[in-house]
Amino acid sequence: MKKFRCGDVVPGCTRAFTGSADQILLAVAGHARAEHGLTEVPEQLIAQVNAAMVDA
Structure with a gap:
């Protein structure tokens, strides 16, 4: 499982995603x-x- 926060790429965006790459x-x-x-x-x-993906 991985996690990605959109704000790591687009400053100010609070959306986060979890799942496979x-x-x-x-x-x-x-x-x-x-x-x-x-x-x-x-x-x-x-x-x-x-x-920017990290292990969840």
Whole structure:
């Protein structure tokens, strides 16, 4: 199990995700579209999310 806090990448965002790395990436992609207005998730963001994940 992993945990990711969006605020680690997007200052001020309080959303957090827990699950497998793949589950988190899917959830973060939906969150980025819905809450942060991204139409696509760039590779750089995926790398930042992966780097910020910690064991839950």
